[in-house]
Amino acid sequence: MRNKCAEVIKKIKKDPYMCAGVIITVIILLMIVVGLFWMPYEPTKMSASEKLKGISFKHIMGTDNMGRDVFSRVMYGSRVTFLIALGTVFIGAFMGTLIGALTGYYGGLFDEITMRVIDAMFAFPSILLALVIVSVFGTGWIQLLFSLGIAFIPSFARIVRGEVLRCRNTDYVESAKLQGVSDVRMIFVHILPNIKGVLASSILIGFNNAVLAEAGLSYLGVGSQPPYASLGKMLSDAQQYMFTTPSYCLCPGLVIVLMVLGFSFLGEGIRRWE
């Protein structure tokens, strides 16, 4: 076991993408986890005397227009953004895999109809689709999570369907069929493990898109509601103070960039793993 760990670490060190990805992601995750237990200031605590301060030892990312500590808000906001992105990818990947696997495996009319629906969903940008869903169900982070999740289903369904289609005609599937393997077992036990690599890197890419989509939607004001923060919401609040207090908008922006970059590198690293 210990040997295996050492081997994995060695392999990570060898690949610059994997290395950078792991380091950045660990930093972000650390910030989120620490934020669960300890933050330098209460993220919603306002202070009239400390509005729009720049970077200082007291407030390492400065303060915002209401005198709240930006670093604490970033810690809180990245937690919200991370959870929404995670939930989005989970819903998208779970439903997408299910739909993709079934359509790819069975084919026929069922496949045609489902894929045309998916195509129709594809025709709209996922953010637009999510906006529509949010406007129907109202704003709030749970609605945001579900609407983004649904908007992310098509891309996963597409990828999984293609891969299942590729595996469906291989000899090992034929020979498993001959052993009397049922369809459900065939799809989930025989075929899915063969596409887990592709699935893993598309989940990471999907995660990035979800972070950006969350930021974009919060920027438009449909995500988490004040006084609570998400990274996108902070950006949109900060834009009018961009020139007076650049640290206010740069810091949340930087964290979004790092989050996306970290997972992109991880995705690339996983793709090149073997």
Add this chain to the structure above:
Amino acid sequence: MGVILDVTDLHIEFHDHGFPEVAVEDFDLMLEEGEIVGIVGESGSGKSMSALAIAGLLSRHSITKTGRIMFNGDDLLTCDRKTLRSYQGDEISMIFQEPMTSLNPVKRIGWQVEESLFIHHPDIDKKKRKEMAIEMMLAVGLSDAENIYHMYPHELSGGMRQRVMIAAAMIGNPKILIADEPTTALDVTVQAQIVELLKKINKERGTSIIFISHDLSLVNQLCERVIVMQKGNIVESGATERVFGAPQDIYTKKLIAAIPKIDIGN
């Protein structure tokens, strides 16, 4: 000895290109218990198609199949999928031409050998399954079974993989083993070993074997009875000695004349 598989008037037609294409016509086969039957013929003669039909793998909608494939009182062509599935892997097994791709690359060998036990005999517990798998792997000549059990397919050679396939096919002790050109992808020495192995399985377990090949000398070594096919039709069938010794049909004569002979000079 009784007949265990009775194929009559099997007719297979494709409709992929607008007009019907006949793949197999009037195929008849009576398989007796413990018998080895060879099906020979060139590529596209319909031998694999017939075998796939018997194995129940031809279920695509653009294919019409008529005739009867009687096994155990059920017609494999028309019975429901559940019945068919209960035979597949347990009573009728098949091994393929290409051992390199017939094993799932992400599953351990042991898992794959046990698979049909797991499906057809869920009452057997894990430990017993492993015991049976290792016993079977030893029986097909994988002497390092304990280690191979935990390996992945890419760690094995072609001959070893074919042995694994045979172990996986034989673990449920099927009555019929269909071998679709099992030696084509292997080199000559390994071919001979696999043929010996099939012979041994047939003798020790009484499994009937349908051996499909275009290698006539292998068929001659292994089979008691042989069916010669051309363009979807059976052109000749009978005891191997008779067919090879005194072929009746022109095509069979040509085929037999085409076997390379080594004159050692005695």
